[in-house]
Amino acid sequence: MVTEQDDAEPQCDALARLKVALKKNRRDAHHRYFQLATVAADGSPRNRTLVFRGFAPGDERLLAITDTRSEKLAELSIGNTAEIAWYFTHTREQFRLRVLVDCVTQSSQAPAGLQLRNEVWRGLSDAAREQFFWLPPGQPLGTGTPPDAGDAAPDTFALLFLTPIRIDHLVLAKVQTRRLAQTTEGDWHEQSINP
């Protein structure tokens, strides 16, 4: 079961604060949307909004879904690093997470990843599922071939595992605070920095 508040105790204080922020900002529907920035093959930036789909059970990886035909996947195949920017309006705090991205598709070899991919697929609304059977995203309107419809997750459905390696946490208050957490081989180190 994938939940927004995974019960695993985070190894990193910044991730623990992110989980608190998710809880405190629950009243705002947009607390589940973050921006994910990548770099294209020509070095230019790309950015887009994604829905946060919870944490992988028992660990610190964030989950998102996308279409395998979308441009972001080509960008992530060049380098698997991306950056999330996430602002919580109620508590007025920003989290910027540098993440390593693993993409699980139909052809992936990892059984645990595939099992979670199926679980997330089954948990989607009909409207969310339908988009994966549309014509290829980003192509001129009306062109391309849609995938075959069915109950199982189609080839176009990808589950993204986003593993944080650096978290920059800015809190807007009378006295602003900013903390930077970084990990090397699983050990997190955090320090306060000038906002």
Ligand SMILES: Cc1cc2nc3c(=O)[nH]c(=O)nc-3n(C[C@H](O)[C@H](O)[C@H](O)COP(=O)(O)O)c2cc1C
């Ligand atoms: C509120 C909102 C939520 C979105 N959620 C997702 C999502 O979860 N996954 C996704 O692939 N695209 C999502 N999109 C669409 C993306 O922002 C983007 O337009 C699309 O994925 C194509 O991006 P790309 O060409 O950079 O790959 C969302 C857009 C909005 C406005």
